[in-house]
Amino acid sequence: MRWVRRFSEIGLEDVPLVGEKNASLGEMVRGLGNLGIRVPEGFAITAGAYRRFLRENDLEGPVREALSGLRCEDVEDLVRRSRRIQDAILGGIFPDDVEVEVLRCYRELSAACGEEHADVAVRSSATAKDVSTASFAGQQESFLNVRGEVQLLEAIKRCFASLFTPRAIGYREDMGFGHFGVGLSVGVQKMVRADLASSGVIFTLDPESGFPDVIYVASTWGLGENVVRGRVVPDGFYVHKPTLREGYAPLVRRRLGTKESRLTYDESGHRTVENVPTSVEERKTFSLPDAEVLQLARWAVLIEGHYGAKHGRRTFLAIEWAKDGLTGDLFMIQVRPETVHGAREAPKVKLYSVREKGEVLAEGLAVGNAVVSGEARVLQDPGEIASFRPGEVLVTGMTDPDWEPIMKTAAAVVTDRGGRASHAAIVARELGIPAVVGAQGATRKVPGGEPVTVSCAEGETGRVYRGALRYEETEVDPASIGRPETRIMLEVGDPERAFGLARLPNDGVGLARMESVLASWVGVHPLALTRFDSLPPRVKLEVSRRTQGCEDRREFFVDRLSQGIGTLAAAFWPKPVILRFSDFKTNEYAGLLGGELFEPREENPMLGWRGASRYYHPDYREGFMLEVAAVRRVRELFGLKNLKVMVPFCRTPEEGERVLRVMEEGGLRRGDDGLEVYVMAEIPSNFVLAREFALLFDGFCIGSSDLTRLVLGVDGGSERISSLFDERDEAVMKMCAMLIEEAHRAGRKVGICGPAPSYYPELAAYLVERGIDSISLSPDAVVPTVLRVLDVERSARKGAG
Incomplete structure (x- = not known):
C-alpha cells in the first residue's frame, strides 16, 4: 500500500484519504494549474499512514484508556488526558515502509527545488467519515520552516499528536464524532519565502456580513500564520467580483492594518520561526500593492468557480496565500470551504412593542423603531467620554460630530433639542440605534445613573420611561x-x-x-x-x-x-x-x-x-x-x-x-x-x-x-x-x-x-x-x-x- 501521494495525484474526491486541506491542494494543482494559479510543490501522508503508526506502536489501547470516563467540563482532567495521549504518540516510532516512502518524497522535493534539504511547511489535514457538518480548521498543528529529515519526521509525529489536543478532543465530543472515526493526513509543502515579503488569507465573500459579491484579501508582512492565528491586525482589501469578471479593476476599499509584528525565519537556529516587531514605516505601508491584490482576487474567483462546478452549487472559500520575497511570485498555499456565512439565510428584521406601562420621563420625536433599556448617562460635553460606558443611554442637550465616538457605543440617544434632520437623528439612523430628539428638558428630567427604557416603537412620538420595562421583540423574515x-x-x-x-x-x-x-x-x-x-x-x-x-x-x-x-x-x-x-x-x-x-x-x-x-x-x-x-x-x-x-x-x-x-x-x-x-x-x-x-x-x-x-x-x-x-x-x-x-x-x-x-x-x-x-x-x-x-x-x- 502507498502511504504518500503527491499533490498532483489527488483531488477533492480523496478527502477520506488525505483530508480536506490536502485534497484541496491537489485539486488546485491538478485542476487549476493550467490557468496560471501557482501552488507550491508537495505531498500528502495519508490518513492510512497515521492509523498504521498507531497500530504498529500499540497506541489504540492506551488512547482508549486515556479517554475512558472523559468529562470535558473538567478542564484540568481533559488537559491531563490530552498530555498523556500526546506524549505516547510522540514516543512512537515510524513503521519502516512509511518512513522510507516519506523520506523518498522529501528528497525528490528537495532535488526539484535545487536544495539538499528543502524548507517545508508541515500541516495537519483531518479526515472523517462525514465532514459535511464538521470544521476541523485550526484544531490541529502546523509547523513552518522545517528542514532536514529528522525535523520532518518529528514534525509529522507532532501533527499526529495534535489530533488529541484538548480543543480537538472537546470538539469531537461536542459534535458526536468517534475519536477513532477521525484520522489525520499530513501535508508537506515547499515553503514560500513570505518571511521576506507578505502573506495572508482570502475570503470569497465578506467575512463579517457574509455579503457574497466581494473578495476580501487580508495581508501582513512575513509568514501568514500571524493572520491565521489573529496575532496581528492585517491590511484588508475588498474587490468586487462581478465587475472583476468583466475585466475592470474594482479594488473598492483598502484598510491599513497595524501589522504589529512579522513572523520570519529564526536565523539563530533556536526555533524554526520567530516574531519580530515591524518598523514604523512597515506599519504605515500597505503590505501588498494594488496590482497583486487584484491578481489574487482573480485567482480566487477562478478557484471559487471551479469548486462551485465540482460541488454543483455556489461554494465560498477561505484561501491562504503567500508572496515569495526572493522571486516576487504569488502562491496559493491552502484552500477550504468557508463555513460561517455560506449557508446563512437572509437577515430577519426586528419589530418592537412595549408590553407594560411606566412613568414617562420625557417625550420627543422618535428616530428608529426599536426599544432598548439601559442606564442613563447625562452628559453636557463630549469631553466627558471617559465617564460613559458602552450600552448606556446618552442624554444630552444636542449632538454634533464630536459626540460620535460616544454615540457609537450608546444603546440609545436622547436630546433636549433637535428634529428629525438633526445630527443626533441622522447619526442614530446610520448606527441603527433608537433616538428621541427634541425631548425638551430631558437632561433635567431623566435621572443619571438609573435604568430607563427608550421606546421609538409607538409611532412618531418617542418616550423615555423610568426603569427597565418589559418589551416584545418580533422578528420578520423579509423574504416572506x-x-x-x-x-x-x-x-x-x-x-x-x-x-x-x-x-x-x-x-x-x-x-x-x-x-x-x-x-x-x-x-x-x-x-x-x-x-x-x-x-x-x-x-x-x-x-x-x-x-x-x-x-x-x-x-x-x-x-x-x-x-x-x-x-x-x-x-x-x-x-x-x-x-x-x-x-x-x-x-x-x-x-x-x-x-x-x-x-x-x-x-x-x-x-x-x-x-x-x-x-x-x-x-x-x-x-x-x-x-x-x-x-x-x-x-x-x-x-x-x-x-x-x-x-x-x-x-x-x-x-x-x-x-x-x-x-x-x-x-x-x-x-x-x-x-x-x-x-x-x-x-x-x-x-x-x-x-x-x-x-x-x-x-x-x-x-x-x-x-x-x-x-x-x-x-x-x-x-x-x-x-x-x-x-x-x-x-x-x-x-x-x-x-x-x-x-x-x-x-x-x-x-x-x-x-x-x-x-x-x-x-x-x-x-x-x-x-x-x-x-x-x-x-x-x-x-x-x-x-x-x-x-x-x-x-x-x-x-x-
Missing part, C-alpha cells in the same frame, strides 16, 4: 413579505455598513450622501489639498500627517472618496445607487480640516452657499472637480455603472445647466455609458419649474425636510414654531403631487427621501396613490413601510376593481 410596485430604496451614509444592509429587501439606494463619506473617509477640506502651499504652518503640518504616504494630495482625496463611494455601489450592484454630490453648508465645510480658511461666515447657512451654487463657483469649483474625478473612478475603473449622481439645492434651471457643463469638463457627461443625473427637489422653484428642470435631469428626489422648511417658512429647530413643521401640511403634499404629475408627463422619475414616509403612513399612502416611483428609507424603516405601501397598493387595486 411581498414586494410593492413602488420601489423601496435605502438611504445609506456609512460605507462600512453597506454590505450588511444590502441583504435587506430593497431596490437600490435612493440617497447616498457624499458629504457623509467625505467627512468620515477624507476629513480634509478639498481646497486644503488643492491649495496646500497657501496653508498656514500648523494646518499644513496636520494635512501632511493625514495624507502621509500619498505624494499627490489631490489623489489622496480622490482615492479615499472613490473607495467609500465604490463600497456603496459595489454593495448594491447592479441596482441603482444615487449619490448626491456634497451638500455641506458653509459652517459644516468649515468643520473639515483646513475648512475655516476657505469658507465664508453666513448668518443663515441653510439658505446660503450650498449645493449647486458651489460647484461652478471659482471659489469651490476645483473642489467639485475632485468629487467628479472620484465618481469617474468608480464608474470607469471599478466598472460600477450602477452609480448615478444627484445635484442638490439647485435653485434655477440656469444653475443646473452650469453644473452639467462643469461635470462635462471633468469627464462626466449625462447619458454617456448610461450615466443618469438627478436633481433634488427641495426648493419651491424645483416644483414650479418642474418641466424646465425635467429637460436637464433624468429624475427628481423630493427632500421632504428642506421642502417643508421652505414651503412653510419654518425653522424646525426653533422651539417656538417647531410645531408648525409638518411634512403632512396640505401645501407640502400638493407640491409633491404637482411634481409627480409634471415629471411623469415629461417621462421623468420621482422619488422621495427622508424619514417622513416611514413616520407618517398617510403621507406614504398619499404619495403612492399619486404614483411616486420610489421611496427611500433609513434601513430600520424598510419593513414597516413596505407593509404600509403594500396595504395602500392593495386598497388602490380593490378600488379600481
